[in-house]
Every structure is written in C-alpha cells, then in structure tokens.
Amino acid sequence: MAQAGTILVTGGSRGIGAATAALLAAAGHRVVIVDIAPRPIDGGAMLWPERFDVADEPGVARAVAAIEDTHGPIDGLVNAAGVFGKMHKVERIRMESWDREVDIDLRGTFIVAQAVGVRMAARGRGAIVNVASVAGMTSGPIHAYTAAKAGVIQLTLSLAGEWGRRGVRVNAVSPGFTRTAALQAAIDAGLLDEDRLSRNAAMGRLVEPAEVAQAIAWLLGPASSAVTGINLPVDSGFLAGLAWDAYGGLTRQPTGAPTP
Numbered sequence: 001m002a003q004a005g006t007i008l009v010t011g012g013s014r015g016i017g018a019a020t021a022a023l024l025a026a027a028g029h030r031v032v033i034v035d036i037a038p039r040p041i042d043g044g045a046m047l048w049p050e051r052f053d054v055a056d057e058p059g060v061a062r063a064v065a066a067i068e069d070t071h072g073p074i075d076g077l078v079n080a081a082g083v084f085g086k087m088h089k090v091e092r093i094r095m096e097s098w099d100r101e102v103d104i105d106l107r108g109t110f111i112v113a114q115a116v117g118v119r120m121a122a123r124g125r126g127a128i129v130n131v132a133s134v135a136g137m138t139s140g141p142i143h144a145y146t147a148a149k150a151g152v153i154q155l156t157l158s159l160a161g162e163w164g165r166r167g168v169r170v171n172a173v174s175p176g177f178t179r180t181a182a183l184q185a186a187i188d189a190g191l192l193d194e195d196r197l198s199r200n201a202a203m204g205r206l207v208e209p210a211e212v213a214q215a216i217a218w219l220l221g222p223a224s225s226a227v228t229g230i231n232l233p234v235d236s237g238f239l240a241g242l243a244w245d246a247y248g249g250l251t252r253q254p255t256g257a258p259t260p
C-alpha cells in the first residue's frame, strides 16, 4: 500500500478524479471522494455524501475535520475538482466567468491543500497531487483558465518548498486533452473538435482519464518518495508536438529548411 491512511479525492464523482479514486481503491487504498455534486462511483471508493465546494473555505475546513473524524488521518490528497475555461476574445470575457474559474481552479486548490496540508505537516507525513493542465504551460483563448492553471503549477512549487522538511510532498500533473465527460460535452456542443485536439499531440490522440490516474498514483506513492515540486505533463505528447505545425506538421518530414 502506497499510503497507510485515507486518500481524499476532490472532484471525485466524475472524470479524472473518479478515474483516480477508482484506481487507488482497486489497489487497496482507503479512498474518500468529495464533490460539489456528490455521486457514488463504481468500485471501492467511499462517497462523502455532503456537498463539498472547494471554493468555500469554512465549508472545506469543517468537512476535512469531519472526514478525518470519520475516516482517520488523510495521508494523500488529489485536487482534481475543477471547471473548464470559457473560450472568449478578451473583450467578451465576463468577470463572473473569470472569477468562477479562478475561484474554483486556483483558489479552491489552495483552500483544500491548506486545510489538508497543514494537518499532514503537523503529523509529518503526506502527499498532495494537484491537477493542473498543459493549458497552464501554453497559450489559448481561455484566459482565466490558463492563468489559474499556471497558478496551480506555481502553487505546487511553493507548497512543496513550505512543507518539504515536514514530510509532505506536493506535485502536479498537467493533463493534455483528456477524454472526460467535460471534454466530451465541449466536443458534442461543437466548441471543440476532436481531430484538432488530437492532431498536435505527438501521439496523435487524446489522453484517457485512467492514464492521468496512473501518474497521480505514482506521485502519491512511495515509488516517487524523492519527488516534490514537479509538474508532470500527461499529454500524449501535446507539448512535444505543439511547435511542429510551424515546420509543416507532425506527419510531414522536415525539408531541410533553416531552423530558427
């Protein structure tokens, strides 16, 4: 077992959070999922039945205390709750959307990391994995989301520095476009196109939620015991393939043109 205690997964009722909770529970861990829309998932993960909003600071503090009273010390935390960015030109961005994305994706990640991480540091053990995004490492028409996810990557570094001597590791994963219900909804609504999402990735395909879950499980467990403060892309080569369009695309061979 990678963690002796409980592993808490936010956003655990769907998508990457649900895939991670299912994988960890199948490996024999005691897993509790929390969500703003709490729904049970298949497998052995336990559902915290109350609504859990990562952006509600007093609510998170109360729930984390209650979860530890019920399920014992939280030794692993996966911050997977999040909302996607709305695609808009700058002049059309409404600050309600900006605030919502930053509130949940960045501020919410901090609120839960603070509530759980301070307890872990007091006990001298724990591992936290924040779900950032390749969007936080690149450019796109989702201005609040990219800023929030870049913030999550930076927050991961600063929390790793804060708690490193107290036995708590803090890392991030940055998924590329991952086939979750949220992404599928954007494809179905015509906002995103699957071919476009896949074709800039070196591997030419989307990421599956279970593949992100495997990376999170590694970062939570003892196999990564000397790893803290990193941001691990799990992106089917999206970052590796991004610039190739400028040279004719991934499927074409270089022509011998001068390089910049």
Ligand SMILES: NC(=O)c1ccc[n+]([C@@H]2O[C@H](COP(=O)([O-])OP(=O)(O)OC[C@H]3O[C@@H](n4cnc5c(N)ncnc54)[C@H](O)[C@@H]3O)[C@@H](O)[C@H]2O)c1
Pocket: 010, 011, 012, 013, 014, 015, 016, 017, 034, 035, 036, 037, 052, 053, 054, 055, 080, 081, 082, 083, 084, 104, 105, 108, 131, 132, 133, 134, 174, 175, 176, 177, 178, 179, 180, 181, 182, 183
């Ligand atoms: N799917 C992708 O392509 C992709 C790529 C990169 C990063 N991510 C990130 O991965 C994370 C999970 O995304 P997903 O695709 O699995 O989405 P999803 O919508 O399938 O799952 C997100 C879960 O978070 C919950 N949630 C939303 N707001 C919440 C809140 N305020 N408090 C608690 N729970 C809340 C939702 O109810 C849902 O169950 C997000 O942070 C997202 O930004 C996703």
